[in-house]
Amino acid sequence: MPMSKRLHLDKIVTSFPELGPTVPDGGYAWIILFGVFLVQMTIPSLLSTYGIILGYISENENSEFDIWREKIILAPILFTAFGYLADPWVRMIVSMASIPRLVGIIGVILLAVGIIATGYLATGGVGAYLASSSAGAVMGIGASFVTLLSEYILRKNFRKKLLLALTIKNIGASFGLVLIPSFTNFILHETNLKSGLLLMTIVLLPTALGTLTFRLPSLQHSSLYSLLLSTEEDNELPVRISSDVPQGTEGPIGRNNLENMEFDEAEERTHGGGLFSEGNDIYAYQEFNEEEVDLFVNPVIHSQCKWKHQLRPLKTFRFWAVVLGWVGIEVSALFFWVLLPVLSYRIVKNPYMWISLSTMAGLITFLPSIASIKVLGMSSRNRRLYFGLACWLCGVTLAGLSYATSYLWLIICTLLGGIGIGSISSCKDLALYDVLGAETVRCVHKGFYSIVGLCILIFCFIHNVNFCLNFTASLLFFGGFYWIASPVLNIIKNSRERSSDTIHRTSEDEI
Numbered sequence: 001m002p003m004s005k006r007l008h009l010d011k012i013v014t015s016f017p018e019l020g021p022t023v024p025d026g027g028y029a030w031i032i033l034f035g036v037f038l039v040q041m042t043i044p045s046l047l048s049t050y051g052i053i054l055g056y057i058s059e060n061e062n063s064e065f066d067i068w069r070e071k072i073i074l075a076p077i078l079f080t081a082f083g084y085l086a087d088p089w090v091r092m093i094v095s096m097a098s099i100p101r102l103v104g105i106i107g108v109i110l111l112a113v114g115i116i117a118t119g120y121l122a123t124g125g126v127g128a129y130l131a132s133s134s135a136g137a138v139m140g141i142g143a144s145f146v147t148l149l150s151e152y153i154l155r156k157n158f159r160k161k162l163l164l165a166l167t168i169k170n171i172g173a174s175f176g177l178v179l180i181p182s183f184t185n186f187i188l189h190e191t192n193l194k195s196g197l198l199l200m201t202i203v204l205l206p207t208a209l210g211t212l213t214f215r216l217p218s219l220q221h222s223s224l225y226s227l228l229l230s231t232e233e234d235n236e237l238p239v240r241i242s243s244d245v246p247q248g249t250e251g252p253i254g255r256n257n258l259e260n261m262e263f264d265e266a267e268e269r270t271h272g273g274g275l276f277s278e279g280n281d282i283y284a285y286q287e288f289n290e291e292e293v294d295l296f297v298n299p300v301i302h303s304q305c306k307w308k309h310q311l312r313p314l315k316t317f318r319f320w321a322v323v324l325g326w327v328g329i330e331v332s333a334l335f336f337w338v339l340l341p342v343l344s345y346r347i348v349k350n351p352y353m354w355i356s357l358s359t360m361a362g363l364i365t366f367l368p369s370i371a372s373i374k375v376l377g378m379s380s381r382n383r384r385l386y387f388g389l390a391c392w393l394c395g396v397t398l399a400g401l402s403y404a405t406s407y408l409w410l411i412i413c414t415l416l417g418g419i420g421i422g423s424i425s426s427c428k429d430l431a432l433y434d435v436l437g438a439e440t441v442r443c444v445h446k447g448f449y450s451i452v453g454l455c456i457l458i459f460c461f462i463h464n465v466n467f468c469l470n471f472t473a474s475l476l477f478f479g480g481f482y483w484i485a486s487p488v489l490n491i492i493k494n495s496r497e498r499s500s501d502t503i504h505r506t507s508e509d510e511i
Contacts, residue, residue, distance in 0.1 A: 028215070029157035033165050035213030036150045038206040040172035043143050044425070045180035048337040048358060049200065050076045052181045055341030055354055056188045056196075067342055068463040075118050077460050078136025079143065080334050084453030086144040088446035094149050104149050104211025110142025112201045119197035146207060153214045163376055170369035170426045177362030185355050313436075313444045322435055323448065325391065325479020327455045329424055331472045332394045334456075336361075336417050339401065339465065348407050357414045364418030365425075372426035380434045381487040386423070387431040391480030393420035395473040402469040435483060 053072060058065040067073055097103045117135035150169075158165040180203050188196035313319045340361065344354035368375075368390075375386055397417035404410050433441055441448070462468050 029217075031213050032153055032157050032215070033168060035210035036154050036165075036169050037172035037175075038210030039146055039150045040169050041176035042180065042203055042207040043147050043176075044173040045176035045203075045362075046079065046139070046143070047076050047334055048177055048181045048362065049184045049203075051338040051341045052184045052355070052358060053188065053193075053197070054338060055345055055351075055358075056185070057193065058342050058345050059351055060193075065342070065346075067339070067465060072118060073338070074460060075114075075136035075139070076334060076338050077456065079114075079140045080330055081453045081456040082137040082140030083144045083147075084140075084330070084449045084456065086141045087148065087449040087453075090141070090144045091148050091445075094145070094152050097149075098216075100149055100153055100214040100216060101212055104146055104214055105208065107142045107145025107149065108204055108208045108211060110138050110145065111207070112142075112204055114139030114142060115200050115204070116198060118200075119194050146211060149211070149214065153216070156217055163373060166376060167370070167373040170372045170422075171366065173425065174362065174365040174369045174422065177365055178359060181358050181362065182355075189351075313440050314447065318436070319440075319444065319448070321478070321482045322432070323451055323455070324475055325482055326432070326448075326452050328472050328475025328479050329391065329394075329428060330452065330456060331459060331468075332398055332476055333421050333425065334459075335398065335468060335472060336394070336401075336421055339469070340414065340417070343401055343404065343465075344410055347404065347410060353407065357410060360411070361414045361418040361421075364415055365422030368419060368422035368426050371423075375423075375427050376430060381490065383427060383431060384434050384483045384487045387427060387434075388480040388482075388484035390420050390423035391476045391483065394424065395476035395480065396420075398469045398473040398476070402466045402473075431483065435486075 050072065054067060054070065057070060057072075058067075094100075094103060114135045114137075117138065154165055154169065155162065183203065184196070184200060187199045187202075190196075191199065337358075341354045341358055344357050345351075348354060375383065378386065393416055397413050397420055400409065400413045400416070404413060436444075459468060462471075
């Protein structure tokens with residue numbers, strides 16, 4: 001008997017209510033989804049907002065504009081870095097919080113404090129130095145609270161329709177990338193830099209309203225059995241789907257019911273199983289011997305081997321390759337939204353032109369956001385191909401921005417960047433599980449996010465725009481190659497095996 005077997009508990013037909021389905025979708029969950037939509041309108045658009053601010057500063061700068069001379073450039077970099085550094089312990093707080101609204105409000109307050117602190121960056125002197133070194137960090141921690149809470153609450157309230165909920169969440173981010181930067185540009189031109197930065201806190205009103213809708217599912221809607229499985233691991237994956245289910249073998253369950261299933265065993269056999277398998281052992285059981293079988297229990301790691309088990313992935317090339325690729329992914333979104341207005345204004349000395357490019361980039365992200373309902377439902381191999389190609393597209397965009405000399409070239413880079421960034425953002429969490437596997441991500445989660453955050457901090461000390469863009473592009477090309485390499489090799493191997501089988505059958509028929 002194999003060491004691990006899959007038990008899809010929600011598919012059990014029984015007369016006992018405690019073995020029935022888990023939390024049903026619908027009802028108040030749709031209000032929570034609307035709250036998540038409001039949150040997504042704000043948090044991801046903050047990077048593009050600081051791009052508008054830097055574009056406004058360059059527009060009003062009399063002398064030659066140097067982006068690294070402006071203290072405010074540190075705010076978005078620290079915002080991204082500390083969002084990753086705070087992720088492990090914020091995730092722990094969110095999972096233990098019994099009052100989600102309180103955690104959300106704390107995150108909104110931290111965001112407001114960080115935005116207000118950036119208002120003092122225009123004053124110069126000691127105040128600007130202190131604000132530049134703290135505002136972005138406080139904002140990153142606050143954003144981590146709000147975004148992780150929204151994802152956690154969303155997974156708790158949606159199971160069968162989680163794929164639709166994630167798609168609506170991605171569309172909300174695209175709405176924010178269009179509306180929030182336009183609003184920021186309006187208040188900056190109607191007031192001044194310091195007042196405009198202080199008035200930016202108005203954009204947090206939808207975030208506050210969204211967090212007020214958050215609540216955990218009521219216990220009366222959850223069976224005792226679902227509460228037994230209601231752990232952080234139960235909702236770890238962004239969406240539960242079967243990785244490589246062949247067409248025609250789904251059975252009467254249908255495709256819709258496969259959306260929240262775990263990765264099936266075929267994917268594990270493809271990658272050899274074990275620690276780096278791309279399956280999920282949440283509902284697995286392990287046979288220790290022929291007489292003793294523990295059902296519904298994850299494989300137990302002895303305490304003396306716990307640290308060796310957790311540090312083992314750190315010794316592999318796969319882990320560090322994913323770290324480099326992930327740093328490129330996060331920094332590409334950072335530099336694209338922050339530097340696009342500044343680089344556009346250098347070429348086209350017209351405020352309406354560079355503002356229209358930022359709006360165009362936000363509009364084009366609607367395409368991958370809407371398409372994410374199909375992308376998240378792809379097999380693991382196809383998702384890796386899609387994600388890798390999106391990384392390459394972002395790399396081409398950043399390299400093109402560093403050498404752009406005409407407005408037409410900027411438009412092309414804007415369109416490609418909007419599609420690439422939107423594609424990466426819509427499925428990046430699931431892509432991480434695809435390449436590392438659920439067990440590995442669960443094992444090295446804290447170390448992975450901490451290392452990525454520290455690597456992003458390095459860009460605070462690289463004061464060269466072209467070098468940052470080209471170096472990030474090289475990381476994206478490397479990461480995209482790593483995501484694509486294994487599926488492509490498997491496709492080539494399978495095609496060769498099929499062709500050899502065909503030749504073998506043909507020779508047998510001739511004989």
